[in-house]
Amino acid sequence: MPTTTSARPQSLSRLAQEVLPVLHAHRLMTAAQLNRLLRPHTRDTRYLRRQLRQLQELGLADATVRRHNRAGELLYYATALGSDTVEAGGEMPARSYRVTAQAAASALQEHTLAVNETGLAMVEHARRLGDECGALSWEMEVLHRVRDGNARHGDEAWLTPDAVLRYTRTNGTERRLLDSFIEVDRTTMSLARLAAKLHAYARYATYTPQPAPGRSRTTGDLVQEAWRERYPALPRILIILTGAAEPVLARRAWDLRALAAADSRLQRAAARSPLRAGVTTLGLLRDHGPFAPILTPLLGDDVAATDVLLQPGTPARA
Numbered sequence: 001m002p003t004t005t006s007a008r009p010q011s012l013s014r015l016a017q018e019v020l021p022v023l024h025a026h027r028l029m030t031a032a033q034l035n036r037l038l039r040p041h042t043r044d045t046r047y048l049r050r051q052l053r054q055l056q057e058l059g060l061a062d063a064t065v066r067r068h069n070r071a072g073e074l075l076y077y078a079t080a081l082g083s084d085t086v087e088a089g090g091e092m093p094a095r096s097y098r099v100t101a102q103a104a105a106s107a108l109q110e111h112t113l114a115v116n117e118t119g120l121a122m123v124e125h126a127r128r129l130g131d132e133c134g135a136l137s138w139e140m141e142v143l144h145r146v147r148d149g150n151a152r153h154g155d156e157a158w159l160t161p162d163a164v165l166r167y168t169r170t171n172g173t174e175r176r177l178l179d180s181f182i183e184v185d186r187t188t189m190s191l192a193r194l195a196a197k198l199h200a201y202a203r204y205a206t207y208t209p210q211p212a213p214g215r216s217r218t219t220g221d222l223v224q225e226a227w228r229e230r231y232p233a234l235p236r237i238l239i240i241l242t243g244a245a246e247p248v249l250a251r252r253a254w255d256l257r258a259l260a261a262a263d264s265r266l267q268r269a270a271a272r273s274p275l276r277a278g279v280t281t282l283g284l285l286r287d288h289g290p291f292a293p294i295l296t297p298l299l300g301d302d303v304a305a306t307d308v309l310l311q312p313g314t315p316a317r318a
Contacts, residue, residue: 011058015039016051021160023061023078026119028112029188030066037120037135040127052076060085064104075113077104096174097141110243114184115140115162118240118282122167125289132168138182139164145226146203150286159200166313167308178308184282186243187252194239195227195259195266197278198298201237202269225273235318236310237277238295246283252278253279253296260298276310 012020018038025031029037031052035045055061060082065076077099078086087094096130109180119138163182168175183197207226226236239256243248255277260266268276276294287296290308297306 012054013051015048018135019048019051020055020060020078020082021086021092023055023076024092024095025113025136025139026081026116026132027097027140028075028077028104028109030073030113033116033120034076034115037123040124044046055082059092062101062104062107064101066106067107067109075104075109094138111162111184111186112140113189114186114240114242114282115182117242118182118184118285119163119165121282121286122165122290123191124286125291128289129170129291133166133169134297137166144204144230145209146200146207156200159204165238169291177232179231179233180308181235183237183239185239185241185252187241187248188243191252191256191259194256195263197267198237198260198266199263200265201277202273203277205234205275206269207272234274234276236308237275237276237298238308239279239298240282242282243278246281249281249283253281257296257298257303267299275299277306278306 006030015038019034022034022037025243031045034052035043035048039048040112052061052063056063061076062079063076066073066075080098083095083098086092123133123135123137125131140163141160142164144161145157146159147157159165161181162184165180165182167178167180169178181201183194185194196293204227208223241252246251260277270277277298278296280295284292284294293305293307294310295306295310297303297310
């Protein structure tokens with residue numbers, strides 16, 4: 001069994017040292033995804049696969065076969081030792097969730113890959129546009145409290161986006177930080193459940209923590225929404241659809257907007273907060289990028305296609 005000492009990062013190649021934190025952060029990735037993320041200048045994955053084999057030999061990473069893939073494609077993840085090694089470096093926060101062999105082989109494979117494909121699409125367009133969005137610019141399943149009370153993981157006190165993605169838009173000397181909550185739907189989720197997720201985001205947008213038990217607010221206490229402690233602006237909600245033909249996904253997007261528009265409580269909550277939400281497809285995001293008018297807005301009266309900024313008035317894409 002390899003030890004932490006024998007698997008120190010300095011014993012790895014530079015590329016292997018880059019791969020390990022990415023696997024730790026993003027849970028499960030294909031060799032092709034890793035190559036696009038870390039070696040965009042080449043499509044040849046042989047060198048990267050050699051580094052993955054070295055990580056496996058050291059016990060820092062492992063692989064599982066992709067389900068329902070006749071070619072036997074491998075999916076890679078950081079082992080417990082690999083995650084410990086990354087966290088010991090102090091550059092990434094400790095994570096409560098660790099990928100096990102059982103979890104890596106589970107039915108969640110395709111959803112995890114789709115979330116990472118969304119982040120990868122943002123990275124590739126950032127390179128083309130001269131913006132900043134890198135290999136570690138998205139974080140999976142970050143907990144956000146949406147009400148006071150019982151804080152047990154998984155109950156309705158928490159909002160857990162599929163990912164939080166950070167992107168810096170550069171326009172001349174102007175730089176703009178764009179945070180996004182990412183939700184990926186592979187057409188396996190009911191529209192009612194997607195609409196319920198919008199409810200949770202509306203609660204988060206307006207949630208103001210109450211004083212601790214036994215303590216009352218004083219005149220000098222600053223009363224503000226919880227999200228202001230974490231973000232310079234409330235992140236936009238980007239719902240990414242995949243898993244079906246584009247016409248099917250387009251109808252699903254409009255059905256989701258219709259559900260949101262008919263929900264008066266959601267609309268009132270959105271009107272009282274800076275909440276913005278839009279839906280698009282993974283195909284449109286990959287093909288046209290986040291700053292093309294590819295999103296259907298889900299809140300408000302404007303139905304015109306817009307870009308990731310979700311500002312009204314963007315002309316529809318031809």
